[in-house]
Amino acid sequence: MVASSEAFVEIEVPQQKVYDGVRFPAVVAPSAPTTVSLTECIKANREYLDTLIRERGAVLFRGFPLQNPSDFNNVVESFGWEEFPYHGGAAPRTNVIGRVFTANESPPEQNIHFHHEMALYPEYPGKLFFYCDVAPEKGGETPIVLSHVVYDRMKEKHPEFIERIEKLGLSYTRYTQEEDDPTPIGRGWKSTFATNDKKVAEERAAKLNIKLEWLENGMVKETIGPVPGVKYVDSRQKSIWFNHSMGWDDPKKPVMFTDGESLPLDAAKDALRMLEEESVDLPWQKGDVLLIDNLAVLHGRRACNTPRRVLAALVK
Structure with missing residues (x-):
């Protein structure tokens, strides 16, 4: 037992990591066996929770009667934050109820690389909620990483690489078909931009800093950028590793500096290794709610071969 409010007790779980004497992420449970809703607990303890998410970057709510x-939708709404619409994102998702969507619908046996949600776009959610509706028997975790820790390690080992990212930013290229396909970034351009009209798609893409090039095979080439790659967060007074790591270790993947130069493979591989070394993989339990500060924490998905259903919500 580490800290508490009237309704919550902060508990320890084996998978947590400790940074500067503080456990990541925070894990909170009911202070006593209770049937009181998490929604009511949140409303009565907002100051405590706001401090916890600001200081830790992520909070797991465990043991509440969800x-x-x-x-889950009631929990999201109880915080009072404005909804962030999922426009332009590459992952296939379906609305479930209210502000709740499926998490990435790609087959569960596929890993999803570490990323900040919608980090490739001018606007991105401030916080993310995940809810475990069906817990997998094995695997299927949503691994999380403190982004400033990765930045600090990369800055120490590859200072010139970080300096180039800070100076130039990054450019991403992806190829999208008309309709969705079952891959982690397989959302088709029609659902991505919510239109069947190519002209409207181009206009909406431009607002997201995306340039579209229509190809003869029916696909579209999306060039995204420049995007920052790293970012200084005033509210935290920290620099963070702020990007999407898919394709970093593959020279054939189109992730590069904005001047057209490829990323140095040694630095890219080190970044991916550090993400794995610093990750926390908390096995899901039915009813868990994970709240993530999108400017502090990267997340991903581990593969699994058993039934798994994790739902999500995005807020500004």
């Missing part, structure tokens, strides 16, 4: 997506 049974279904409607309960």
Whole structure:
């Protein structure tokens, strides 16, 4: 037992990491066996929770009586934050109820690389909620990493690389078909931009800092950028590793500096290794809610071969 409010007790779980004497992420449970809703607990303890998420970057709520997506939607709404619409994102998702969507719908046996949600776009959510509706028997975790820790390690080992990212930023290229496909970034351009009209898609893409090039095979080439790659967060007074790591270790993947130069493979591989070394993989339990500060923490998905259903919500 580490800290508490009237309704919550901060508990320890084996998978947590300790940075500067503080456990990451925070894990909170009911202070006593209770049937009181998490929604009511949140409303009565907002100051405590706001401090906790600001200081830790992520909070896992465990052991509360959440049974279904409607309960989760009530939890999201109880914080009072404005909804962030999922426009332009590459992952296939489906609305479930209210502000709740499926998490990435790609087959569960596929890993999803570490990323900040929608980090490639001018606007991105401030916080993310995840809810475990069906817990996998093995695997399927949503690994999380403190982004400033990765930045600090990369700055120490590859200072010139970090300096180039800070100076130039990054450019990403991806190829998208018309309709969705079952891959982690397989959302088709029609659903990505919510239109069947190519002209409208171009206009909406431009607002997201995306340039579209229509190809003869029916696909579209999306060039995204420049995007920062790293970012200084005033509210935290820290620099963070702020990007999407998919394709960093593959020279054939189109992630590069904005001057057209490829990323140095040794630095890119070190970044991916550090993300793995610093990650926390908390096995999901039915009813868990994970709240993530999108400017402090990267997340991903571990593969699994058993039933798994994790739902999500994005807020500004």
